[in-house]
Amino acid sequence: MNASPAILAESLVKRYPVFRGFRELARHPFDRRTLTALDGLDLRVERGRVFCLLGPNGAGKTTLIKILATLVLPDGGRALVGGHDVACEAGPAKRAVGYAVGEERSFYWRLSGRQNLEFFAALYGLRGAGRDRRIGEVLELAGLGDAAGLRFNTYSTGMKQMLAFARALLADASILLVDEPTRSLDPLAADRIRTFLCGELAGRQGKTVLWATHDLGEAADHADDIAVISRGRIRLQGPAEALARGGRAALREAYERAVAETETTP
């Protein structure tokens, strides 16, 4: 394995301030209550691997991904993507990762798929013929070549998700962060996305994929490595072939055990 990991998190801590009502603020104006999302999380993702991050709702998956995408600042510890510290080298860190925001509202609905990509490509510094070539490439990769001229608001949910991947690939970053990309997709569309992530991006292009998911089967079938996060810490981590050796049922058992342990220990 390469000595320099694609993603490295050490003792990562994130606490969010808790919203307080007017009465509470009046009674205790100087109190500061927080909710711990990450509690000293350690993670190492090697280059070129498909790394699935499993965990219950509120475990800290999205917080971790947003910290790696430089959208949220950690309160303690450090996180490196492509060797760049997300807190103090945000510029190079942003160039190292492609963040496939699954949120369909992150596009301009009255523009076509191609027009959306033209806009974001300019923000990644792509211009002229090079920009057009790259947009053509990522549209073909995402299977949207024929639909590129259609308005985004006519796309199906699966096409919107594929356009999100196409956007994340514009800058050809070596690390891809994806947060529940198959959520609310039909089984065939979900399979296309899994194949695209593992076969095309990780397999053919050698990209590192950090993939947050709730779907144990998805992780068992497609990941190289799996980690279970619960209450802000990695509770279980290892190669998928070891964790899922006994199939999906074995992974489910290990997952349930890891999550249950955190509910009984502080």
Add this chain to the structure above:
Amino acid sequence: MSARTTGGVFRAFLRRDFREAASYKLSFVSSVAGILLSSATFYFVAKLVPRGAPALDPFGGDYFSFAVVGVAFAGLLGMFQEGLSAVVRGAQLSGTLEALLVTPVPVPAILFGSSLYSLLFQLVRTALHLAVAAALFGLLLGRINVAGVLAVGVLTVLCFLSVGVLSASFILVYKMGNPFSWVLGTVSGLLGGVVFPVSLLPPWIRWISRLLPVTYSLDGMRKSLLASAPFTAIVPDIVALAVFVAVLLPLSLIAFRLAVRKAKRDGTLSHF
């Protein structure tokens, strides 16, 4: 970012917003209709105000011209003042803010680029407003003091953009209830001399208008456009605007940097 890259980024924002605006076919038509209705309203109201009223003397003496310049420029200043925060709020609500913030473009460039189309559109709208008022309703422009227009214009843009950055900082952290917009928008409409001269206000309240940048912007602009005033007559307005810029510009930049940091720290950058 290099100048070339910055130019490319701003062009991309302009193209995006033009394409979006062009997809709303009736928007431009209703904007022009608004200009016509506003000009017509003040044209008839002006018939109630005798030409040469003492309070209008410093501005050429014609109420219609006074009001049209006030309304046209107040719209422009309002856009400078609120355009940036509207952009942040719009991106928070539409869900595009996160997608913009993960790109390598610095946050101030995203903010300015996102509001560029609206600012330029409002600039064109202001010019169109004056042109319609001149062509159809007899707006009386004096011998235009170009140096005065430029000096007051540049300082006004810097001043109101600073207020805009302060508003955007507030929206980034608190999402709604922007006090800058309320205080400057509402109070400026009444006390800033938009549709009547500040000199008509009772002395005990007139001092408040002296604390509002819009008072000096409109005063300087009207003297330069309507009253054929020499540059020396506009110097007090220029000095006042320069003081506002000297205070507000650095303050707004510091506030914006702190606001982005706080929103990232609280994890609320894209919340709404």
